[in-house]
Amino acid sequence: MLIVVTGPSGSGKSTILRHVMRDLRGVRFSVSHTTRPRRPSEQDGRDYHFVAKGEFERMVRRSAFVEWAIVHGNYYGTSKREIAEKGKAGDVILDIDVQGAKQVQALGIAAVFVFIMPPVFRELKRRLKERGEDKPDVIERRLRTARREITQASHFDYVVINDKLDRAVLELESIILATRCRLAVRRDQVRTIQRSFE
Numbered sequence: 001m002l003i004v005v006t007g008p009s010g011s012g013k014s015t016i017l018r019h020v021m022r023d024l025r026g027v028r029f030s031v032s033h034t035t036r037p038r039r040p041s042e043q044d045g046r047d048y049h050f051v052a053k054g055e056f057e058r059m060v061r062r063s064a065f066v067e068w069a070i071v072h073g074n075y076y077g078t079s080k081r082e083i084a085e086k087g088k089a090g091d092v093i094l095d096i097d098v099q100g101a102k103q104v105q106a107l108g109i110a111a112v113f114v115f116i117m118p119p120v121f122r123e124l125k126r127r128l129k130e131r132g133e134d135k136p137d138v139i140e141r142r143l144r145t146a147r148r149e150i151t152q153a154s155h156f157d158y159v160v161i162n163d164k165l166d167r168a169v170l171e172l173e174s175i176i177l178a179t180r181c182r183l184a185v186r187r188d189q190v191r192t193i194q195r196s197f198e
């Protein structure tokens, strides 16, 4: 199953997902392509595939992306290849912005959509400042975008409110585990068990 995790920048998507990837087996992270410069803490191929603008645009022309968007002035996209490769081994998690999540929704493919919310605006501001990764003007831009994005929460299947981190991690893990228990997902396994009773 595809698990699409979205929400404003600073809402805690990457932090929560780091924990989920450690705790749960059978989930793989979809590594996006981006034209954003690499942060010192990031690794090419692990956090993102860092590419030049020209290369990204060539990939767009070749229809290499499931979805892509310009987020805070940079290109970001999920490649079809990434989903196909990672999907072979189980669930695939996408950490993408709200525009991208809506594009995936419009495709009508089987996926679960989770919106991560900070508990209150001023806490989002505090976390973005504290993260210390972005200059003040970039933070202002992200906060402006967040005001727009937060209104979109009602379009998604689940909402995780990231107040206490351990609670938020548990909630996302519960969503993933519950998704795996859906009859539509388990149908083959159910049939096999039923046949063993014949």
Ligand code: ADP
Binding pocket: 007, 008, 009, 010, 011, 012, 013, 014, 015, 016, 127, 128, 130, 131, 162, 163, 164, 165, 166, 168
């Ligand atoms: P996103 O990936 O959505 O942009 P991050 O995961 O980078 O957000 O989180 C933004 C900042 O907030 C980081 O510095 C992170 O350590 C911090 N953070 C995330 N969740 C919490 C939380 N529940 N309580 C306090 N700080 C948090």
Ligand code: 5GP
Binding pocket: 006, 007, 008, 009, 013, 032, 033, 036, 067, 068, 069, 071, 076, 077, 078, 095, 096, 097, 098, 099, 100, 101
């Ligand atoms: P950051 O630059 O902080 O890593 O990410 C900025 C935003 O881009 C985040 O909201 C993140 O979810 C989003 N993002 C990351 N990868 C993708 C992607 O492949 N597609 C889209 N649409 N957004 C992405």
